[in-house]
Amino acid sequence: MRTAVTTPTSGIPNILSIAGSDPSGGAGIQADIKSISANGGYAMAVVTALTAQNTRGVTGVHTPPAEFLLQQLDAVAEDVSISAVKIGMLGSADMARCVARWLDDVRPPVVVLDPVMVATSGARLLDDDAVRAVIDVARRASLVTPNIAELAVLIGAEPATSWAEALAQGSALAAQLGTRVLVKGGHLPGERCPDALISPQGGPEGALILDGRRVATVNTHGTGCSLSSAIASRYAATADWPTAVREAKSWLEGALEAADLLDVGAGRGPVHHFHSAVDPRMHQRFTDFAWRDTTAVRNEILALPFVAGLTEGTLPADDFAYYLQQDALYLREYSGVLARAAALAPSEDEQLFWLSAATSCLQTEAELHRTWLAREAGKRFGEGEAGPVTRAYCDHLAAAAGRGSYAELVAAALPCFWLYATVGDYVQEQVGDGVPSGSHPYADWIATYADPGFAAATARAQQIADDAHRRASSAERNAMLTAFRWSTTYERDFFDAPRVHGAGRHRPADLQEDAVLA
Ligand SMILES: Nc1ncnc2c1ncn2[C@@H]1O[C@H](COP(=O)(O)OP(=O)(O)O)[C@@H](O)[C@H]1O
Numbered sequence: 001m002r003t004a005v006t007t008p009t010s011g012i013p014n015i016l017s018i019a020g021s022d023p024s025g026g027a028g029i030q031a032d033i034k035s036i037s038a039n040g041g042y043a044m045a046v047v048t049a050l051t052a053q054n055t056r057g058v059t060g061v062h063t064p065p066a067e068f069l070l071q072q073l074d075a076v077a078e079d080v081s082i083s084a085v086k087i088g089m090l091g092s093a094d095m096a097r098c099v100a101r102w103l104d105d106v107r108p109p110v111v112v113l114d115p116v117m118v119a120t121s122g123a124r125l126l127d128d129d130a131v132r133a134v135i136d137v138a139r140r141a142s143l144v145t146p147n148i149a150e151l152a153v154l155i156g157a158e159p160a161t162s163w164a165e166a167l168a169q170g171s172a173l174a175a176q177l178g179t180r181v182l183v184k185g186g187h188l189p190g191e192r193c194p195d196a197l198i199s200p201q202g203g204p205e206g207a208l209i210l211d212g213r214r215v216a217t218v219n220t221h222g223t224g225c226s227l228s229s230a231i232a233s234r235y236a237a238t239a240d241w242p243t244a245v246r247e248a249k250s251w252l253e254g255a256l257e258a259a260d261l262l263d264v265g266a267g268r269g270p271v272h273h274f275h276s277a278v279d280p281r282m283h284q285r286f287t288d289f290a291w292r293d294t295t296a297v298r299n300e301i302l303a304l305p306f307v308a309g310l311t312e313g314t315l316p317a318d319d320f321a322y323y324l325q326q327d328a329l330y331l332r333e334y335s336g337v338l339a340r341a342a343a344l345a346p347s348e349d350e351q352l353f354w355l356s357a358a359t360s361c362l363q364t365e366a367e368l369h370r371t372w373l374a375r376e377a378g379k380r381f382g383e384g385e386a387g388p389v390t391r392a393y394c395d396h397l398a399a400a401a402g403r404g405s406y407a408e409l410v411a412a413a414l415p416c417f418w419l420y421a422t423v424g425d426y427v428q429e430q431v432g433d434g435v436p437s438g439s440h441p442y443a444d445w446i447a448t449y450a451d452p453g454f455a456a457a458t459a460r461a462q463q464i465a466d467d468a469h470r471r472a473s474s475a476e477r478n479a480m481l482t483a484f485r486w487s488t489t490y491e492r493d494f495f496d497a498p499r500v501h502g503a504g505r506h507r508p509a510d511l512q513e514d515a516v517l518a
């Protein structure tokens with residue numbers, strides 16, 4: 001059996017895909033090229049057939065003359081040292097026979113055959129009379145990777161309905177062909193998605209079971225193509241079948257997990273071949289997807305009785321006093337958090353922005369609190385005890401500051417800007433322009449947050465978050481989204497806190513002074 005691997009001097013194996021074209025990019029040579037590239041190989045492709053297909057199905061197949069297939073194959077073989085060949089759709093008996101003859105001539109060191117017969121969508125990709133010719137190609141392969149339906153056709157049986165039955169069919173096929181067979185569990189029901197590498201010697205000891213999680217996605221178009229190409233690439237790199245299959249399978253699991261990040265077609269979409277090489281979030285603005293991600297919570301904020309009360313001026317003064325008092329306590333902490341962002345900032349410009357925002361918290365914003373609290377509630381700024389939401393929100397910000405990631409801290413700080421600007425604008429819009437101070441009890445609050453200067457500061461903070469996201473590691477990006485979500489949730493609870501915890505309702509019985517002291 002030909003399993004010696006030739007590695008080009010580059011150290012990067014040259015992998016040739018002989019397969020059909022899928023213009024929608026998820027299966028066939030398009031999938032193979034992506035899979036080979038994502039798995040460390042240099043991808044080449046000889047086209048057996050052109051299909052007209054998308055994620056919903058195949059509408060046509062055009063097969064070039066077999067002589068032209070041979071011309072393509074020879075062009076590659078005459079010039080390039082081929083480390084491994086992956087064969088996919090052969091389409092017709094003629095094409096299969098042509099490839100079998102070429103394999104005999106060239107004898108490439110490794111051949112992985114994915115005996116493509118039907119597309120995931122159900123369309124036939126192999127003539128009925130071509131099965132025998134495909135079996136002849138399979139005898140020349142180092143590994144054959146049929147799915148459940150193809151396995152049944154190759155051994156002339158009904159499709160297996162259980163894993164045990166599939167393994168038995170796989171052993172029968174391996175013995176019949178005298179080559180390795182990978183049995184794939186993708187089309188069987190169940191929580192798990194195992195595959196098994198079966199050696200031609202057969203018997204249970206000849207089967208290496210590779211367990212796998214079933215990823216919950218409909219986007220499985222091209223999994224077989226991608227897997228067989230990945231195995232060919234990893235075998236060319238490792239010269240060990242169990243290692244190659246294990247590595248290819250875990251890579252494919254990641255590609256399936258990231259498949260829903262793509263938006264390709266209305267049917268069974270493709271997997272994300274470059275899930276680990278390219279973080280798709282790199283190309284999206286953090287603020288765009290974080291904003292979309294938190295839409296539901298934001299809508300809850302705008303629907304809060306507090307916001308309606310602010311708009312209509314009907315919010316009880318006690319509730320507003322509780323809110324302002326809590327907000328004054330919050331602003332002292334928040335100002336410190338912004339000063340910490342200044343300390344971590346990568347440029348003088350960003351440092352100045354955060355320092356000025358930290359100052360503005362205690363000056364402009366707090367001015368509103370000072371005057372209102374003194375005038376309406378006879379209270380002083382910063383007096384009183386932080387309620388449960390204020391505490392939780394401040395602790396969350398302090399923790400983000402303490403972890404020392406600028407990106408995470410900026411994401412945690414951003415909702416306070418953005419949501420106040422949003423609520424400010426929303427209330428202003430409802431109330432109408434130019435509310436004279438005095439004619440509406442909360443006119444000063446509205447003026448502070450619907451202010452164009454505040455909108456400009458919010459825009460700058462968004463830009464800084466987007467820049468930080470572009471520089472951040474994958475772990476930091478996750479932390480940014482988590483921090484943004486939590487701050488958004490705390491903002492909602494903060495606006496709702498006067499109703500839940502205000503005016504004597506804010507201290508649970510077990511937190512009374514004596515209970516705490518005891
Ligand atoms: N939903 C899924 N979650 C995880 N792995 C899957 C899933 N669907 C298919 N696979 C894996 O994809 C590979 C291709 O399997 P399969 O879908 O059976 O073949 P084909 O694409 O040729 O029909 C196998 O390794 C299989 O285990």
Ligand SMILES: Cc1ncc(COP(=O)(O)O)c(N)n1
Pocket residue numbers: 019020021022027028029051088089116118119120125220221222223224225226
């Ligand atoms: C050109 C071409 N080749 C192969 C497949 C099979 O795709 P899958 O890997 O989903 O079985 C396909 N749909 N189109």
